[in-house]
Amino acid sequence: MSVVITQNVPAPQVDIESRPYWDALREHRISVQRCTTCGRLRFPPMPGCPYCGARGFERVDVSGEGRVYSFVRVHRALTPAMEGEVPYVVAVVQLDGGGPRIIGRVDGDLAAVAIDDAVVPRFVDHDTWTELRFTRAVGAQKP
């Protein structure tokens, strides 16, 4: 397990709806909500289903494997907190199996990241929280 001591990067401000998500990441699991009425997965956590409006949900773990829907390569930090981090890539990842989209940095060969790349999760432990990142899967390019 890699431990990154957070210098300036802000820790997430956790709330009652998001607590289970962040707690699961601490255990290197990705926990999302599933509507008990329509069965759709959703992210971020919220108290009602954005597809059918029902209130009931359960939490399920997803693999974190998916594909890059879009991404940005950040060459210049726009906040002081990230000055030590550039360059870096942030992607919107479409999780496999009807999963929701989720945002995370993609580590590895930054210049190679492309839309539709297959990615796998990578858990980065900070001092007080765990961050979900991704790396390109072996043979990541779309077939």
Added chain:
Amino acid sequence: MTQRAAITGVGYTPFSRDSGTSVLDLAAQACQAAIDDAGLARDEVDGVASFMVMHDSVPSQAVATVLALPEQGLLLDLDLGGQAPCYLVTLAAAAINAGLARNVVVFRAMNGRSGDRVGTMQFHGMGAQYRYPLGYDAYMMYVAMWGQRFLHETGGGPEDLGAVAVAQRKYAELNPRAVRRSPIDIDAYMAQPYVVEPFRAADCTIEVDGACAVVVSALDRARDLRHPPAVVASGAYRAVKRSGLDIGDHLLWDDYTRNYTSFLAGDLFGRAGVSPRDVQVAEIYDCFSSTVLIGLEGLGICGRGEAGAFVRSGATALDGELPVNTHGGLLAEGYLHGMNTVAEAALQVQGRGGDRQAPNHEVCAVTSGALMDGSALILTADR
């Protein structure tokens, strides 16, 4: 829309890096300038409307007070950014139609350069915890995320974004108010390093201190005023389904190649009784270059994937088929969150565009906003 209202005057403060004064002072100066430009007396102004992001501006009530305006029938403050200007003009026109007010001044004011800067501001919404700790921490990145996908799906490239920046800079050379007036060509554009790929510096608006205002008046009054009315033929606001938890959360919206313009275009043109082909001038919200391409396609002015080639062809220049962002856009004139985009649209319809006046200017489309939600107007000559 059945209301008969028109933009009758516009007002600006200078756009600067450091205004040296308060936001309330800037707001009052721009509103007074717009009221004077319309040819109205202050005691005829019975409504004020504005918007702000994270409390970076002042309430409409304060402006009504320091301008010694009479009793107010409409004071409206929206907690929105660049989505708001066309929305507020739409609401002002609707209020006029409903008899709530006769003359409404709509403004945006901020010390956006020397004070709170939206470009690096953290939106403390419910979605904040899912972006700032990841370094997904600036509005520019959200628009870049959409722009990247848009270029991918439509077969566009950096030359398409560059064409927008270059075309608009040409207009800025003709606009003394513009902050960025030095010429740029596509080679100079391509030589700029990326800030947040796919955006270079020239793809990004420039933050300024300043204020801009327009006056919306009942059309019967407008016809007696100083300038020809810029008639609000229609207005529309739209937020897409599942638009998210806050201004920076777009995880539930599944198509980053289509923004609000795709969803309000039918209502907008239908209520105005015109088609996209009738538009003679377009002022498309451009906090970043990609939103011009997405907006031209969303409104139906260009077909899917055709906006880049349209701009590269020179069609959006002053002597082109459809002049677009004749003030230089937010990219070059400065980031007044699209209030200046609406003011430019009014100037064009009124025939007051000066060196940058579009030759045909009876029908103008103007938009406000970049992503999930936003608004638009059709302004026309009084006909």
